Amino acid sequence: MKKLSLAKLNDLFAAIAQREALYLPVDNGTGKAEYTKWQEGTVYSTALNTGRSAKDFFFPQTENLMEFKMEGKRIDVIDTREECEDFVIFGVRACDAASFDILDRVYLTDPVDTYYKNRRQHGTVVTMACGRPAETCFCGTFGIDAADPKGDVTCWTVEDGYVLRANTEKGEALLAAVDGLLTDTDDKAVQAAQEKTRAILAKLPLAALSTEGVGQGLTKELFDRPEWASLSEACLGCGTCTFVCPTCQCYDIRDFDTGHGIQRFRCWDSCMYSDFTKMAHGNPRVSQLERFRQRFMHKLVYFPDNNDGLFGCVGCGRCLARCPISMNIVKVMKTLAKGGNK
């Protein structure tokens, strides 16, 4: 383990930024932190989490896939892919770091999504262990330890500085490159910090939330549960939950006529939208109940079904804070669990 003194944080950023682009949470002026490219003078925000999740780095909201040029009756297809430049994301929380595993399951298994892979290969993730979790946090429900996040490098804030630990080759390389700023240390301070965090985690209102009643193999039991009607009745059908979610991975592909060619791009889609997966015959899920159910069944049943029990939620709590009508996965899980016991 390596240690960085409090005063040298900025030097660390400068050193990383010299090698490659560095992104870290910065207060965006609305009281919220967002990942921003570091430049001299940028102030790192210690806010619990960013408004938007870190998935944007690997799966951006919109992305060009290819272009077409038409000349008379001839159509040329232009590959617009370019090798991504190396970059570092600093300050990723445990939940978001765990979300990358989920996205990897989707995009790195065959057929591999080359656009995603390109970014993933070139990105180095430095996580920051949580010190002040909020009431909306429930990563523990999914076996995520906020006090010991994953990532290429894990960072803990301790009393007199930061402790860093490389977890992967990419992480080793990063720490090696900034070795001049670091000193060796043991894990005592880290353990103290972890204990403190875990004590708080245990006191959080959602600490006891369990995945009982949801998970693999429960499609039949849960699909026709009557509670979906009341759970979904206030849903506005907006995409807020989807777009702030670090694990939602659906996209739509569209063509844009630029006037001198066609750009084929993909953009995030939301299963809450009425035109989600609309096909020639129409829409497979015609009511908001069905769309709502799809989102939660996917995260809590279908995804685990297809991925060895791994849930499609990391408990980051963004949807709890952002849903315009305060409906969320926690309320869904609790309602389903309660009804199941009856």
Added chain:
Amino acid sequence: MQKMMEKRALELLADGTVSRVLGWSAGEFPYDMTPAVFETAEELQDGFVYNDFCGANLSKYLIKESRKEGKILVFLKPCDTYSFNQLLAEHRIIRDNIYVIGIECYGKADVEKLKAMGLEGITGIYMKDGEYTVETVYGSQTVKAYEAMAERCLACKSKKHVVYDELIGEDGEVVTDCNRFDMVEQLEAMTPEQRFAFWRGELSRCIRCNACRNVCPACSCEQCVFDNPNSGVAQKAAVNSFEENMFHIIRAFHVAGRCTDCGECSRVCPQNIPLHLLNRKFIKDMNAFYGEYQAGEDPDKKPPLGTYTLGDREA
């Protein structure tokens, strides 16, 4: 207040005046209430909640709910009644199927404001004598109610219910000295470059989640032009600055003269974009150009874009 509302709802359910009640149901935390329909006394007693965090405007749900069998009771705050009236004027809701109870309102709280004060890990919020005692896993703190009041409530335009079947609490007055156009004026006073920079900064955060549109009582189209592939302007994501501008300008234009300034768009924006400043610009301009007009106040009054005078100012 909650007790009185619950009592009336139970009575009206019991005597058959209504068969359903549209209100708010309890959440996980003291502040995350969800709009909900209650059909039985048990459901009501179990889950009905009303407190300072019940900010959601319930009127838009009536488009769907008033078309169902039986009468529905709805609780409307003063600002919600304007939306209700506007929906009525646009024939979007069926008045006969709705029983409106107007509820007095002195402003709603915004939990984001509490969180911005560093209050994380909230486990309880208690209101007493104009103060909130906020309990968190990190300790408790007392906050003046007005410090936690939602921005839109600080600029409240009216405490008067423009429509109701009965009232719980006092009916207020139109707030004549409300300062809701202050920020619009500040922006107007800037240079075009400053304004451009301001709006780029705000709108560039848009993630096109459509929360503003879907919550908006004026945005009640069967299908939005931006969702309709045949409209020629459909867009699913704001690919660039143009599309961000396009969506928000056209949305504001489409609700111009119909927007009651309920403030839901800004409340729900996950990116904290002050969308109400677009709508208020149109409202302010319409007032200045064509005379005072408050959408939803009088359903029989012609909206500014539905009429004209020979001597209107030039564009």
Added chain:
Amino acid sequence: MQRIGVFICHCGTNIAGTVDVKAVAEALSHEAGVVFSTDYQYMCSESGQQLMREAIREHRLTGIVVGSCSPRMHEATFRKAAAAEGLNSYMVEIANLREHVSWIHKDMKEATEKAIILGRAAIAKVHLNAPLQAGESPVTKRALVIGGGIAGIQTALDIAEAGFEVDIVEKSPTIGGKMAQLDKTFPTLDCAACILTPKMVDAAQHEKITIYAYSELEAVKGYIGNFKAQIRRKARFVDETKCTGCGICTEKCPMKKAPNEFNMGFDKRGAVYIPFAQAVPKVATIDADYCLMLKNGKCGICSKVCGAGAIDYKQQDEIIEREYGAIVAATGFNPIDAKVYGEYGYGTCPDVVTSLELERLMNAAGPTNGTLLRPSDKEHPHTVVFVQCVGSRCTETDERGKPYCSKICCMYTAKHAMLIREKYPDTDVYVFYIDVRTPGKNFDEFYRRAVEQYGVHYIKGMVGKVTQNGKQLRVQASDLLAGEQLHINADLVVLATAIEPDKTARSIGTMLTASMDTNDFFTEAHPKLRPVESPTAGIFLSGVCQGPKDIPETVSQASACAAKVIGVLAKDKLTCNPCVASSDELLCNGCSSCEKVCPYGAITYTDKEFRGPNRTTLIRRVASVNPAVCQGCGACTVACPSGAMDLKGFTNKQIMAEVDAICK
């Protein structure tokens, strides 16, 4: 995918002189969908059209772009040529290469570039064009005229003369209107009754005209060619078919306290009455407000004396429904209530009268049998003061009056002054005016006669106040030209009160969805070019309901209006402009935004059933556009937030395609 043919016209050298037409045709031949592109000397010529027709055949063209002169010039020509070859006319678009390119640009290169861009825009539009069919609707060959004054009578007579059925609906017991109350008419001074009553009789006797007097319009539905009107025939309590108009009942009626409206209330009439001797129809009417029998069941004298047995105390209002192809508003006017001008003493001083009242005081059939006597003491007035512009030409801040000029007052006052001076040369006549307006044939000569020949004192100035001063009236006024205050002791003061549309006009306008201005005058479809039509198709305007007019003007407008009505009724079917708005019911949310901006009332709403999710049925309110009424302005398309409303021939997508092509 369309198969588009492009035809670039040289227009001699008009286009080819500045635009490289061959280059344009060549460049456009590469556009997607273009299968044929050529240039030609004169596309509009017979051989040019032939060329187009052959190309349509040979290349199976589905769309045509002509690069030529303005579409305002030859669009119709090319559409016809296409239609002759079986191609829908609306698949033709014009790129205006003459007026918008060759005639305004000098540089060949730039002009050619612009021509290519305009050609591309037209091609982009044609790609999205759809064949449009002009709809047809049948025409009910009958007209309704609302109002039986001189305007309504003239319009009805002219329509009937052309061979079409006409119904006149008149709310009072007789037709004739205001003109029947007048004494003499300017500038010829012939007696109004002498020229009007024969027309009334003509109307009554015309086999094609039906007069529904003492009737009111109740409701109107439908559109041009196909109106359905409900008419309320108010109970007269006299059977029209039996009454002979002998008048015995009116003589024997013991209740003689009803004010006689025909004589402006100067005398009384019976509860059963015939308004005047030449009334049409000449039948008695019982005034239910005064009739003792109807009020308390005691009397019944008229019933006893009526030899024809026409009296029917049990008569009820009757609603009849008729179908019409066109409707004429001829609702006329009334003088404003002069009481609002308290400073002139009207209503408090009996010898202050309005001009219309003076007409009755001077009329041989009036309350004084034509001898001018003042109302208070029935004495001859020796000094008469006329006050002009009472309630006319007021500033915006004057809420009592009207902003417009009532147009007729200058002339009738000259007439009154002249008649008084002629009949009673010992009478002094003063006229206080702001301006004297006499633009009409023989009008100014008439006015000058009043001044020069008859010695009427015309004084430019305002009357400030009229007060009772013993038996006389004290008139305070200013003489603006002399710059002095005047005090005149007058025996009679006559107010030239402004005229305003009849009070019923507004509600009738609403029924007809005909637009009105802020003064409640009906708005014409175009102030210069369509002065007798309402913007709502099938609604026509006759007389003062459209704006102040004198009798000659009213009659000529009434005839013009009849000509327009005949134009509609003469057709068996009406062809509609196919470029009209239409609403996509799947998108429409029934909010009524479009209806508010439609100048024609072409949009209506219906509740329709739609399929909802999971085999449910939803009822939604949706707009529908009547293509026979819509004129295709497109105001609704922008008012519609959901994009449900679109305009055929100028759809959102077509216009955006043009925008794209131009900005590319």
Added chain:
Amino acid sequence: MQVTEYKPKIVAFCCNWCSYAGADGAGSARLSYPEEVKIIRVPCSCRVNPMFILRAFQRGADGVIIAGCHPGDCHYTSGNYFTRRRMALLFSMLDYLGIERERTRVEWISAAEGAKFSKTMTEFCATVAALGENKRLEDLRCKK
């Protein structure tokens, strides 16, 4: 070195009855105006949807002008009155967003005013040219 003069792209929406005829009049009288102006014929100025205006800017226009009948002369009686209100509000909103107000305009040009048409277009072109390329409402995808 050849200096290419910057030429703005101008879209002119002209109502069929007055302004399009006015443009024809300008042509008949050989009254020139810059070729940058391209006219789109609409039945009435009230047919112009704010979406068309934004679309034009997106696709590369530097200025958009709407020309209709003089108030009171609308072929459809009220169309241009609605245009006037809608555009007054839209232009004010664009200004509020910091987008140059001079890039948009409404003008009343009758069928008889060919000279006014030519003068207005020339003047509008000069105004837009002075502002330079539309950057604030551009869509980079549509630029070559």
